Amino acid sequence: MNPDRPIAELFACGRHLRSLEFFPPKDDAGVAALRVTAEALRRMGPDFVSVTYGAGGTTRDRTAQVSALLKGEFGFTVMPHLTCVGHKRGDLEELADQIHAQGFRNIMALRGDPPKGVTEFPVLPDGFRHAAELVALLKRRHPNFCLGVAGYPEKHPEAPSLEADLTHLKRKVDAGADFITTQLFFDNAVYYRFVERCRAEGITVPIVPGIMPVLSLKQIQRFTQLCGSTLPAQLTARLEVAADNPDVMEMVGIDWALHQIRGLLANGAPGYHLYILNRAGGALALSAGLDA
Numbered sequence: 001m002n003p004d005r006p007i008a009e010l011f012a013c014g015r016h017l018r019s020l021e022f023f024p025p026k027d028d029a030g031v032a033a034l035r036v037t038a039e040a041l042r043r044m045g046p047d048f049v050s051v052t053y054g055a056g057g058t059t060r061d062r063t064a065q066v067s068a069l070l071k072g073e074f075g076f077t078v079m080p081h082l083t084c085v086g087h088k089r090g091d092l093e094e095l096a097d098q099i100h101a102q103g104f105r106n107i108m109a110l111r112g113d114p115p116k117g118v119t120e121f122p123v124l125p126d127g128f129r130h131a132a133e134l135v136a137l138l139k140r141r142h143p144n145f146c147l148g149v150a151g152y153p154e155k156h157p158e159a160p161s162l163e164a165d166l167t168h169l170k171r172k173v174d175a176g177a178d179f180i181t182t183q184l185f186f187d188n189a190v191y192y193r194f195v196e197r198c199r200a201e202g203i204t205v206p207i208v209p210g211i212m213p214v215l216s217l218k219q220i221q222r223f224t225q226l227c228g229s230t231l232p233a234q235l236t237a238r239l240e241v242a243a244d245n246p247d248v249m250e251m252v253g254i255d256w257a258l259h260q261i262r263g264l265l266a267n268g269a270p271g272y273h274l275y276i277l278n279r280a281g282g283a284l285a286l287s288a289g290l291d292a
């Protein structure tokens with residue numbers, strides 16, 4: 001397959017980049033549904049799409065399958081995610097070579113979360129403890145990989161402080177990361193403070209805000225509890241008004257995300273990354289609203 005354009009080159013063009021995150025469905029019916037979603041999203045012309053890597057070792061082959069599908073059938077520039085979970089150095093080298101041979105030139109390099117029910121990150125004898133090690137391996141192996149890494153405006157849940165987390169984020173960038181995509185957040189002030197602190201730390205790469213258009217109050221309460229992001233009281237109150245009406249709930253979520261993105265782009269964000277949960281509606285509505 002033709003090699004993708006490195007995303008760093010797209011950032012260098014100076015326009016706002018729009019990207020979308022897919023997760024690999026568990027079964028073939030899910031893959032069929034994803035094709036329908038991808039077809040709908042082709043109209044909005046994202047600059048690139050990413051495909052998550054199964055948490056705790058699940059759905060990994062599907063990441064490769066879905067990445068190939070989105071690149072081959074839909075012509076998207078695809079950034080597969082890769083994590084260190086359950087992999088030894090040799091596995092990661094092999095995976096890096098496969099990804100490169102398939103024409104992908106962008107990878108989101110992550111440590112990953114511990115498998116379900118395990119609190120401490122399990123490191124294999126010849127495995128990695130931190131994402132910075134994966135970044136270094138990928139850059140050494142294929143210097144023309146463009147690498148994204150994760151950043152946490154409200155700090156990573158395991159980090160003792162934001163300062164410590166920023167020191168570790170800087171290590172990922174020093175190891176070769178080309179840009180940062182943030183964990184989801186709902187208050188732009190959190191992102192602005194984070195960017196300021198990153199710059200003070202000497203982190204100069206683009207920092208892409210990760211935005212999730214909320215679909216349901218229950219679901220977002222669960223997500224934010226897991227990832228440590230704050231759900232503003234004002235957003236919660238609006239979602240509570242929508243109560244059990246999913247359509248209204250979704251409208252509230254899109255409206256909030258629309259305001260967030262308008263503010264972010266007006267205040268220097270290099271673009272935005274949407275956590276779309278494999279649904280087209282929110283991304284299309286946002287795209288239409290932002291182009292208006």
Ligand SMILES: Cc1cc2nc3c(=O)[nH]c(=O)nc-3n(C[C@H](O)[C@H](O)[C@H](O)COP(=O)(O)OP(=O)(O)OC[C@H]3O[C@@H](n4cnc5c(N)ncnc54)[C@H](O)[C@@H]3O)c2cc1C
Nearest residue numbers: 052053055081110111112113130131150156159165168183
């Ligand atoms: C944009 C984005 C995409 C994601 N995609 C996926 C996915 O596809 N699959 C998946 O399973 N998960 C995904 N995650 C979740 C991610 O894997 C978890 O948040 C994971 O717990 C940390 O991964 P990391 O790459 O940020 O790890 P790291 O950067 O390694 O950081 C993990 C923790 O270790 C600390 N740390 C780092 N280096 C050091 C050091 N040298 N010494 C001491 N402490 C250190 C950090 O401060 C942090 O607390 C994603 C998260 C984001 C924001």
